[in-house]
Every structure is written in structure tokens, then in C-alpha cells.
Amino acid sequence: xxxxxxxxxxxxxxxxxxxxxxxxxxxxxxxxxxxxxxxxxxxxxxxxxxxxxxxxxxxxxxxxxxxxxxxxxxxxxxxxxxxxxxxxxxxxxxxxxxxxxxxxxxxxxxx
Amino acid sequence: xxxxxxxxxxxxxxxxxxxxxxxxxxxxxxxxxxxxxxxxxxxxxxxxxxxxxxxxxxxxxxxxxxxxxxxxxxxxxxxxxxxxxxxxxxxxxxxxxxxxxxxxxxxxxxxxxx
Numbered sequence: 001x002x003x004x005x006x007x008x009x010x011x012x013x014x015x016x017x018x019x020x021x022x023x024x025x026x027x028x029x030x031x032x033x034x035x036x037x038x039x040x041x042x043x044x045x046x047x048x049x050x051x052x053x054x055x056x057x058x059x060x061x062x063x064x065x066x067x068x069x070x071x072x073x074x075x076x077x078x079x080x081x082x083x084x085x086x087x088x089x090x091x092x093x094x095x096x097x098x099x100x101x102x103x104x105x106x107x108x109x110x111x
Numbered sequence: 112x113x114x115x116x117x118x119x120x121x122x123x124x125x126x127x128x129x130x131x132x133x134x135x136x137x138x139x140x141x142x143x144x145x146x147x148x149x150x151x152x153x154x155x156x157x158x159x160x161x162x163x164x165x166x167x168x169x170x171x172x173x174x175x176x177x178x179x180x181x182x183x184x185x186x187x188x189x190x191x192x193x194x195x196x197x198x199x200x201x202x203x204x205x206x207x208x209x210x211x212x213x214x215x216x217x218x219x220x221x222x223x224x225x
Binding site (some may be wrong): 002004008034036042043044045046087097098099100101102103104 | 142144146151152153154156159161166201205207213214216217218219
């Protein structure tokens with residue numbers, strides 16, 4: 001079983017749609033959780049951290065369910081510029097220097 | 112000037128060549144990383160230098176050899192590679208103990224092994 005699993009997609013949605021991605025992780029001792037974004041032929045960049053109580057950053061909402069070892073990302077009012085691959089990332093320690101990346105979910109927002 | 116710079120951006124090498132990838136970070140971070148990104152596979156952590164301690168992934172073949180002369184520079188020495196080693200090699204840095212988990216990546220070195 002992969003340490004971090006994501007549906008690779010692609011998710012094709014129209015502009016303005018709401019879309020949700022899910023991610024599961026296998027190591028129950030995982031400490032920290034993140035979503036990164038990777039544009040085509042670019043390097044990954046941090047989108048947002050994921051906190052136990054859930055957190056929101058503008059149109060983006062992240063949720064964590066430790067009991068089910070499940071992380072989600074919700075994007076509201078999708079923009080064309082949201083088209084990218086979204087990477088679920090899990091840290092094995094508190095120091096945050098041992099990150100495991102999921103394979104990513106590709107999102108394509110159409111006009 | 113970008114925070115993490117990698118050279119070369121593209122490299123083509125034969126299986127008997129020896130080459131090196133270079134990474135430099137200008138962010139004052141205390142940890143540096145090498146990741147491998149192959150098509151249709153997740154990013155794989157290869158090596159970490161964190162708080163001056165090297166942590167490595169035991170599944171990395173010995174034909175890859177990292178070197179970290181100081182906290183700002185990181186090298187990946189390549190020797191007798193195989194065609195399956197063709198991939199994008201990403202360097203990253205972070206501040207351990209800071210905003211945990213925020214890695215800053217370079218643009219990558221795309222390696223092709225013939």
C-alpha cells in the first residue's frame with residue numbers, strides 16, 4: 001500500500017464549480033499534513049497546511065480526519081488559474097524534514 | 112534571484128559518465144533535500160541534510176552520492192547511471208523548527224541517461 005494515496009484524476013470542471021480532492025495516508029504516526037500545488041513543468045509550492053480543526057484560506061478549505069487517516073481539499077468558485085496538480089503531503093516527524101508526497105491529483109478548469 | 116537555484120537545468124549523459132548536479136539556497140535555511148520526480152510516480156525523497164546531519168533513504172542506489180559542504184550548497188554526484196534514472200531531480204530547502212513542512216523547491220535538473 002502506498003504511504004500517501006490520491007486519485008490521479010484528471011478532474012475536469014467548469015469555471016465557478018466547487019471541486020474536492022481526497023487523500024489517505026497509511027502511517028498513523030504521521031505528524032503534519034499539507035497540500036502543495038505543482039503547475040505543469042514547474043516545481044511544487046506550498047498551498048496550505050492542514051490543521052486538525054480544519055482551516056480555510058480564501059476559496060480553499062482543508063480538512064483532516066486522523067481517525068480515518070484522511071485529508072481533503074475543497075476549492076470553491078474554481079478559476080482557470082487553479083488548473084494544476086495538487087499534491088497531498090504528510091510529515092513523518094515533528095521536525096517536518098521527512099515529507100512523503102502523494103502522486104498528485106490533476107485539476108483542469110475549463111472556461 | 113530565486114530562493115533555490117539548480118544547475119544545470121538539463122543534462123544528458125551516457126551510462127559511463129560522471130556528472131554532478133548543484134543546488135544553492137539563498138534563504139538561510141538549515142535543511143536541504145534531493146527529491147526525484149519520475150513520470151507518473153510520486154516525488155521520492157532521496158537525501159536530507161538537516162541540522163548538519165545526513166539522513167538518507169536506504170533505497171537510493173550508491174551510484175547517487177550527495178555532498179553538502181555547507182548549509183547553502185548541496186551536490187548530487189552521479190556515476191554509472193542507468194536509463195531508468197532519467198527523471199527530474201528537485202532540490203529543496205526548509206527551516207527545520209520554523210514553519211514546519213514548507214519546502215522551497217528549485218526548478219529542477221532534468222536528467223536523461225542514454
